[in-house]
Structures are given as structure tokens and as C-alpha cells.
Amino acid sequence: MTSEFHTHERDTAPAVASPLRLPSGITLPNRLVKAAMEEQLAGRGGHPDDRLVTLYRTWDRGGVGMMLTGHVMVDRSAVAQPANIILDATSDLAPFREWAAAAETSSFWMQINHPGRVVRRDTGSRALAPSTVPVDAGRFSTLFPTPVPMTASDIEDTVERFAVTAELAEQAGFAGVEIHAAHGYLLAQFLSPLVNKRTDQWGGGLRNRARLLLDVVAAVRGRVRPGFGIAVKLNSADFQRGGFDLDDAHHVIEWLGDSVDFVELSGGSVESLATAGHPADGRTLEREAYFLKLAGQLVADSSVPLMLTGGIRRAQVAEEVIARGFSLVGVATALAQQPDGPLGWLAGEDGEVTAPCSALRTKSLRAAAIQASITLRLHDLSRGRSGRTLAPVAALVVDQYRRSRAIRRHRQERSA
Numbered sequence: 541m542t543s544e545f546h547t548h549e550r551d552t553a554p555a556v557a558s559p560l561r562l563p564s565g566i567t568l569p570n571r572l573v574k575a576a577m578e579e580q581l582a583g584r585g586g587h588p589d590d591r592l593v594t595l596y597r598t599w600d601r602g603g604v605g606m607m608l609t610g611h612v613m614v615d616r617s618a619v620a621q622p623a624n625i626i627l628d629a630t631s632d633l634a635p636f637r638e639w640a641a642a643a644e645t646s647s648f649w650m651q652i653n654h655p656g657r658v659v660r661r662d663t664g665s666r667a668l669a670p671s672t673v674p675v676d677a678g679r680f681s682t683l684f685p686t687p688v689p690m691t692a693s694d695i696e697d698t699v700e701r702f703a704v705t706a707e708l709a710e711q712a713g714f715a716g717v718e719i720h721a722a723h724g725y726l727l728a729q730f731l732s733p734l735v736n737k738r739t740d741q742w743g744g745g746l747r748n749r750a751r752l753l754l755d756v757v758a759a760v761r762g763r764v765r766p767g768f769g770i771a772v773k774l775n776s777a778d779f780q781r782g783g784f785d786l787d788d789a790h791h792v793i794e795w796l797g798d799s800v801d802f803v804e805l806s807g808g809s810v811e812s813l814a815t816a817g818h819p820a821d822g823r824t825l826e827r828e829a830y831f832l833k834l835a836g837q838l839v840a841d842s843s844v845p846l847m848l849t850g851g852i853r854r855a856q857v858a859e860e861v862i863a864r865g866f867s868l869v870g871v872a873t874a875l876a877q878q879p880d881g882p883l884g885w886l887a888g889e890d891g892e893v894t895a896p897c898s899a900l901r902t903k904s905l906r907a908a909a910i911q912a913s914i915t916l917r918l919h920d921l922s923r924g925r926s927g928r929t930l931a932p933v934a935a936l937v938v939d940q941y942r943r944s945r946a947i948r949r950h951r952q953e954r955s956a
């Protein structure tokens with residue numbers, strides 16, 4: 541055990557096992573949250589089916605106190621990937637009800653998102669953004685079309701879409717929604733001074749750049765019942781020179797204030813890949829929960845409960861995240877690897893989970909290979925299988941084949 545870890549008496553219950561009452565009145569049975577992972581498992585029309593029910597039932601039985609879905613698209617003309625789940629006014633709610641019912645013990649929330657300019661050309665999506673600044677994803681940049689700056693009516697329409705999706709999520713039986721304003725998607729694009737070059741009320745100073753996010757939160761609040769949960773996922777920093785930074789995050793959290801149940805802190809984007817390729821090669825707290833040092837600076841002043849996500853693979857690190865003042869611990873990769881890991885963590889076992897890693901030199905390729913390997917595991921789990929452990933490069937090949945089939949189906953559906 542390294543000296544930077546707080547020690548806990550063996551006979552005291554782990555801090556992650558304590559319940560948490562959120563401002564909306566929802567009580568979570570413990571502090572472990574299955575963080576959002578895009579499943580790419582939508583059936584026809586962007587609807588969920590049995591595979592997602594199986595996947596989330598598995599996580600629910602694995603002990604987490606809360607589950608967040610992978611990002612669900614609010615606009616079917618703008619999808620991040622071809623098999624993304626879409627929930628809009630034209631969706632059939634019955635399969636969403638079945639999906640929501642997969643949770644028996646955990647609180648099940650839907651993450652809702654608009655990808656903005658981060659849409660792949662081959663999806664035929666409209667690349668809307670605050671300004672015409674294209675995505676700079678190195679050798680992958682050409683995959684993304686040049687974005688179209690949003691008009692005032694595009695902005696109004698988008699706010700309304702978030703509200704409609706949240707309202708439908710509530711009707712389907714989800715306990716809350718998490719609004720995705722991290723990782724370089726539309727709401728993060730507005731927050732970033734590098735992407736948002738507008739000179740109207742949605743651009744310029746931070747207050748203006750945060751307007752879209754705050755309007756979305758207010759519109760959602762206005763549309764759902766008071767006990768329905770609302771959270772925001774926000775970057776603690778974009779990790780780009782001149783981009784959204786810690787100080788900005790501090791202000792945005794303050795403005796979100798009591799209109800949200802919690803803020804989940806993450807970091808990076810498709811341009812900076814801050815969540816990718818963090819081999820836990822040094823077992824020190826900061827290398828493992830890699831946003832802890834940065835995001836930890838937001839804890840003292842925040843009146844909003846905070847959740848930290850990124851690199852958490854074992855109980856001792858999760859405990860330390862709570863010890864540093866975070867209310868919730870977000871876990872993604874480790875739950876794809878071992879969906880019942882939390883049962884051990886809650887029982888006081890360290891239960892370290894091994895994450896996939898790759899020796900590929902190019903960071904973007906390495907990130908894509910690891911992402912593919914995790915996606916493949918989600919797909920195996922969704923079919924009731926225990927999950928293959930393919931080398932990330934092999935997983936990338938399998939995933940490319942899967943994606944090309946999904947693209948074909950997506951195009952057929954769009955043209956029908």
C-alpha cells in the first residue's frame with residue numbers, strides 16, 4: 541500500500557458502500573456508478589432490444605448503485621455512430637420501457653447527447669456546431685465533415701430536443717438523465733473557446749458559452765417532475781492549450797448550482813484523447829484515477845455533489861476518491877471487463893480489474909483499438925456470454941467489420 545492512500549480499518553464498511561441521497565430525493569444504495577459507455581447496439585429505428593436489457597441486467601446484478609446508459613442521441617439526423625440509440629418524438633416507447641425495467645436494485649439514468657461536429661462523414665449526419673471550426677483528430681480528421689454553424693433556430697430546436705428526450709426517458713421509467721457536456725460533443729463545443737467563435741449571446745465570454753448548457757438544463761427541469769434526476773457530465777479540462785479549463789469548470793459547476801443532482805467530472809475529447817491509453821503501470825493514486833488531482837481542486841468549493849470517472853479499476857482507489865470529497869465514483873472500462881466487480885468492492889475486497897492495453901505507438905490508433913476491444917466485450921455480455929479477451933488490434937479489425945455492416949443498415953434506414 542502506498543503512503544498516499546488513506547488506510548481504512550478492516551472492520552469498517554467501505555465508504556463506497558454507503559447510500560447517498562441526491563438533491564432530487566433519489567437515494568442511491570451505494571456510491572459506485574456504471575459510467576456511460578456507448579453500446580452501439582441499437583436495433584431498427586435506434587430502439588433498444590433484448591441485448592441492452594441483458595447487458596444492463598448484468599450490471600444491475602453486479603452491485604452498482606447507479607447505472608448510466610451510453611449516450612442516447614436526441615436528434616436522429618445527427619448520430620455519433622450508426623448503431624447509437626435514439627430517443628425522439630417518433631420513437632416507440634415500449635422497448636425503452638423494457639430497457640428501463642432492467643434495473644432492479646440500481647438507479648437507472650439515461651445519458652442524453654447531441655454530437656455536434658463529432659459525427660462521422662459516413663453516417664450522413666448533419667455536422668452542427670457553434671462555428672465552422674473542423675475536428676482536428678490527426679490522421680482521422682478527414683472522417684469528420686466541416687461543421688455548419690448553428691442558427692438561432694437550430695439552437696432552439698436542439699434545446700427542445702434535449703427536453704423532449706428527457707421527458708420521454710421519464711415516461712419510459714428511467715430515474716433521471718445525465719446531460720453530456722464533456723468529451724468534445726455539442727455542449728462541450730459551445731463551452732470551448734477553441735471551437736466556439738460566435739459573437740452573439742452564445743459565444744464570447746464563458747457565461748455566453750455556457751448558455752446552451754444552462755438553457756438545456758433549465759428546459760429539461762421545466763419538462764420533468766421534481767423528483768426526476770438531472771446530472772451533467774463536464775470536463776474538468778479539455779487538455780488543449782487555450783481550451784476549456786479547470787477555472788471554467790469551476791464557474792460552470794457554480795452556475796449549475798442546485799438545478800442538478802450531481803456533476804460527473806471527466807476530461808478530454810476526440811482531439812485530445814485524455815481518457816485513452818492510460819496504462820496503470822504505476823500503482824499510484826494519481827496515475828490510476830488520472831483526473832483526481834485536477835478535478836479534486838473543484839471539490840472544496842462545490843455545493844453540488846461531484847462524481848469522478850477515469851481509470852478506477854480497484855476498490856482502494858474508489859475508496860480514496862470518496863475520501864477526497866467526491867460523492868460518487870464512476871467506473872466504465874472495469875465494468876466491461878468485470879461486470880460484477882462492485883460486489884467484491886462493496887464487500888471490502890480490493891478486486892483489481894485488468895484493463896485492455898495496447899502497445900500501438902500512435903495514440904489515436906491505440907485509443908481506437910482499446911475502445912474496440914471494450915465495445916466487443918459489451919457486445920458479448922449483451923448476448924449473455926462472458927466476454928472475449930481479444931488483442932486490441934484484432935478487436936479493431938472485428939469492430940471495423942461490425943461497424944461497416946451497421947453503416948450499411950443505417951444508410952438503408954435513412955433512405956427508406
Ligand SMILES: Cc1cc2nc3c(=O)[nH]c(=O)nc-3n(C[C@H](O)[C@H](O)[C@H](O)COP(=O)(O)O)c2cc1C
Pocket residue numbers: 575576577578579609610611651720722723773806815849850851852870871872873874911914915
Ligand atoms: C467503449 C466506451 C464507450 C464510451 N462511451 C461513452 C459515452 O457514451 N458517454 C460518455 O460520457 N462517456 C463514454 N465513455 C467514457 C467513459 O464514460 C469514461 O469517462 C472513460 O472511459 C474513463 O473511465 P474508465 O477509465 O473507467 O473507463 C466511453 C468509454 C468507453 C471505453
